[in-house]
Amino acid sequence: MTIEKDKVVNFHYRIKDLQGTELESSFGHDPAAYLHGHNNMMIGIEKALEGKQKGDEFSVELPASETFGEVKENAEQRISVKHLQGEKNKKWKPGMTAVVHTDKGAMEVSIVKVGKFMVTVDTNHPLAGQTLLFDLKVEEVRAASQEEIAHGHAHGVGGHQH
Structure with a gap:
């Protein structure tokens, strides 16, 4: 076939x-x-x-x-750390990737900056x-x-x- x-x-x-x-x-x-x-x-x-x-x-x-896709400029967003999914008990650091669930499905993001409660992520796919x-x-x-x-x-x- x-x-x-x-x-x-x-x-x-x-x-x-x-x-x-x-x-x-x-x-x-x-x-x-x-x-x-x-x-x-x-x-x-x-x-x-x-x-x-x-x-x-x-x-x-x-x-x-x-x-x-091509890299989109201004694709950074601040979100709550609790929305990041990946390995349990992971200490998030810049450069790591995580999954975030959105209304359009799961999205892989790159961590740019980590705070106590919020993280800045790049929503461009890592590739x-x-x-x-x-x-x-x-x-x-x-x-x-x-x-x-x-x-x-x-x-x-x-x-x-x-």
Whole structure:
């Protein structure tokens, strides 16, 4: 089955910088899952996977505009320390990353400044502004259920859990 609109795609990825340093990987874990053609995957990844099939394995270099976006100026916000999520009992320091839940879902942020009750975070994704290398391996391609199409996302492992 070929990857096209309304197909659920399960795939593994490895993200590297242009020097080849691995930054993140799903290999050794559950694969990522998404509903192709419904704007819930990075545009560069979706374009790279279009037309591929189960078992296809390849690498692609993608600009920031097609992955985590360009760096946005004035993207700092002050928030309560209690909203930071990460390792339990972590002592937050500048340069660390954390997850903050927003009305648009989870957002990864970088810690800029830490006070007793408040922190300043940069809401740019930590990989924003970078051209990145992606190693991709298609694990499964299947037709989406009518419910998945209606909801606009894949269900199950690697996808959305209701």
